[in-house]
Amino acid sequence: MPDFGILGQPYAEPLRSSIGVNRRREWIILSALMTRPNAFISTNALIDAMWDTGPPRTAREQVMNCLGSIRRAITASGAADMGLDRVRDGCVFGIDAERIDHVVFSRLHVEAESAKALGRVESSLGLYERALALWRGGVYDGLDVPSLASHTAALEEQQAIVAEEYFALSIATGRGSGVIPRLLRHVGEHPLRERGVALLMSALHGEGRTHDAYAVYASLARRLGEGLAVGPGREVRQALDAILNGTVQLPAPRTDAFSDAEMSAPS
Template identity: 30%
Template sequence: MTVLDLAAPAPVRTEVTEATEFRLLGPVVVYDRGTGTSIVPSGPKQRALLATLVAHAGEQLSADRLAEELWGDRPPANAPSALHTHVARLRRLLPPGHEWISTLPTGYLLSLGRASTDVARFTRLSGQGRAAAPQDPRYATRLLDRALALWQGTALQDSCHGPLCTAEADRLEEQRLTALEALYEAGLNCGRHAEIVCDLERFTAAHPLRERLYDLLMVALYRCGRQSEALGVYERARRRLVGTLGVEPGPALRCRLEAILNHCPTLTASRPRHPDLAAEVARLQDRIDRLVRDQTDLLRRVQEQDAGR
């Protein structure tokens, strides 16, 4: 497939990319922090094209792979020209002042420059939260709450029709569930078992094959003095796993059952330990990131005021 694109590259202005955030954790949106406005591609193919390029930013995607993403195994006869048209429309849609999409001999590449993505923020915050959880669960819950608050719906909403977007959405959903499990484990370590029982009931119903959620719910119920209900959760998990997958619960869930039956002392809520060095570093990095963002916003406002004089 031959792709030709005669669009001239625009001059690079880093202040434009710094103010731009590509959002994939929900509807596909380009958000301008400077103006507070959002750019939403109008059609599903435009959204899928943008989502694919952003998810693989810095990576060359061949025209054939992009065509498969947009049209599956039934591309139009003029697929190269149609793809070129979609790319050209997307270029016009994105904020001016930066060459977002480059044309390469066999495909296209999106360069973020200094723009950000909500996926990168989620990855950073959730990673810091999991790192802080063993020593400082209260701080971990704040980080994980902030990470999960970035989600505004299912990942790559209304864009998951091709193999690349589908795979990326599945990967991100797995990361979201892992962050949720870390959040509720940190909540248990903060002594918040009574607060999270309802949430864990809801999530085990929504994700009935995730043994970790059943495990956390059993501990929360046991700490609330509801041992029989905790045992009932194990039986519910076993029936679902056997009925759906034909397998018994794994060793972690079976060990949890034995611990509850034997009233194991390790099931009682433990006091959070003092933060270790890793948690302190994560906390300081979080504060530094916020200060940098605040300083960037302040400099932008000053520049705008100077330009308006």
């Protein structure tokens, strides 16, 4: 289990005794460092993380003080494989990236997709499960860091994709009943994600709950009509057609890769 993380309330287990939970500024800086392990992060980027607008005249000094606190915490932890090095007008948080939850999450996602492409269904399902289990809440839970919003959005989108691929594979292998509760939560959290809705409709219909599947469709149609003045898209319409025809059809799998560029954060 990774001992550093941002997929929920940020944590750094080896530094916990040195950086108290109430030291918000240190946690903002540490979160930015965990977001980009082993990469250069400018002092200006850290100032932006701490103050979205209107940083005080002492901003640079305060950031340096926070970096000093984190550096001392690393030293106190006794970890020989971790460091915070000053580089030009910035720093690099050196660490085995596999100790950080979002890095492990992204690796497991790639491995799950590879296993699925090779027809290794059970392995793929297990890898998806392990990836989703790393999430303890929202990204940077408890911290408001607008400068990291793009990274937050990219990770949350990737989580939704992983969940939907896991659901689709579960339904395709006859495990639909087991994922319905999680699908219901997923659609509740992402009511306008049409792939999730289509999967929930297919799972409900496959378990003989066709009336509930129609209700899910109607709810989406109402939301889209009231909010956007449009109707459900192709995936959901195909799911409805399959139900009307008495079959179960899963939405087509995603074919687009989740690029490294989408996961990068500004330095």
